[in-house]
Amino acid sequence: MNSETLNYIGxxxxxxxxxxxxxGQARPExxxxxxxxxxxFLPALKGIESESHLQILYWFDKADRDAMQRVPKWSKNxxxxxxxxxxxxxxxNPIALSxxxxxxxxxxVLTVSAMDCIDGTxxxxxxxxxxxxxxxxx
Amino acid sequence: MNSETLNYIGxxxxxxxxxxxxxGQARPExxxxxxxxxxxFLPALKGIESESHLQILYWFDKADRDAMQRVPKWSKNxxxxxxxxxxxxxxxNPIALSxxxxxxxxxxVLTVSAMDCIDGTxxxxxxxxxxxxxxxxx
Numbered sequence: 001m002n003s004e005t006l007n008y009i010g011x012x013x014x015x016x017x018x019x020x021x022x023x024g025q026a027r028p029e030x031x032x033x034x035x036x037x038x039x040x041f042l043p044a045l046k047g048i049e050s051e052s053h054l055q056i057l058y059w060f061d062k063a064d065r066d067a068m069q070r071v072p073k074w075s076k077n078x079x080x081x082x083x084x085x086x087x088x089x090x091x092x093n094p095i096a097l098s099x100x101x102x103x104x105x106x107x108x109v110l111t112v113s114a115m116d117c118i119d120g121t122x123x124x125x126x127x128x129x130x131x132x133x134x135x136x137x138x
Numbered sequence: 139m140n141s142e143t144l145n146y147i148g149x150x151x152x153x154x155x156x157x158x159x160x161x162g163q164a165r166p167e168x169x170x171x172x173x174x175x176x177x178x179f180l181p182a183l184k185g186i187e188s189e190s191h192l193q194i195l196y197w198f199d200k201a202d203r204d205a206m207q208r209v210p211k212w213s214k215n216x217x218x219x220x221x222x223x224x225x226x227x228x229x230x231n232p233i234a235l236s237x238x239x240x241x242x243x244x245x246x247v248l249t250v251s252a253m254d255c256i257d258g259t260x261x262x263x264x265x266x267x268x269x270x271x272x273x274x275x276x
Contacts (some may be wrong), residue, residue: 002145002260003143003144003145003146004143004144004197004199004260005141005142005144006141006142006143006144006231006233007140007141007230007231008140008141008142009231025268037222041206041222041230043206043220044206044207044220044222044229044230045220045222045223046218046219046220046223047219047223048222048223050223051223055235057195057231059142061142068179068181068182069181069184081185082181082184082185082186083182084179084182084183084186084263084264084265085183085184085185085186085189085266086185086266087266091182091263092145092147092179092182092263093144093145093147093195093263095144095195095233095262095263097193097195097235097265122140122142124231124233125222125229125230125231125233126222127222127235128223128224128225130163130225
């Protein structure tokens with residue numbers, strides 16, 4: 001098999017109505033966002049309140065999946081870079097990833113430090129953050 | 139739409155033949171792994187050699203996607219935790235995530251610090267690592 005089916009497990013709530021409203025990255029100084037997990041998955045949240053930081057995986061459903069290269073804002077001379085060398089939403093599998101601070105848990109709703117996506121963005125997964133680079137001494 | 143199709147974009151090469159051979163997490167002290175990106179995506183790697191660390195997204199194709207809770211090894215009294223509070227491969231969308239050091243790039247093959255999956259695990263995405271927590275002062 002060379003493909004898989006991903007199912008949406010919730011939605012991310014932000015004040016951003018369009019992609020042009022979105023900041024380039026999740027930034028705590030932009031306030032908070034809400035993650036609404038589908039109630040079906042409530043048992044899968046058990047124990048999450050003891051985590052300080054989470055990695056959120058979500059889906060950039062408006063992304064161009066055929067893009068191979070892009071010109072990032074910081075590019076000199078308009079040089080293109082490969083999408084695997086960029087965090088652009090445009091990529092073959094547009095899975096977005098942000099590390100956020102977990103601020104509150106109320107039932108199936110998590111309040112986290114501000115994310116970078118439009119309101120209603122589909123949620124794919126939530127993982128407790130493991131500081132691998134801290135462990136490896138970076 | 140409530141689901142999406144993910145396409146494999148390559149394979150991860152490790153010495154681990156079965157899931158019981160796999161360490162619990164990607165750990166640099168376990169040596170190196172190879173990431174073989176499908177040649178179709180060679181243009182998408184342009185510029186990646188200047189990154190020191192990458193976030194690799196891959197697919198745990200042997201995972202139980204119906205699991206909601208698991209008993210982690212460190213659990214006291216056999217208490218169960220929700221899969222979103224664990225990094226267990228068992229989860230609704232079994233997307234695996236490791237942060238690794240990039241050691242070499244040769245065409246479509248990346249050599250990185252050791253990953254935690256079996257040989258041949260499907261690759262989904264590669265992103266340059268952005269140390270958000272360092273920026274936010276954690």
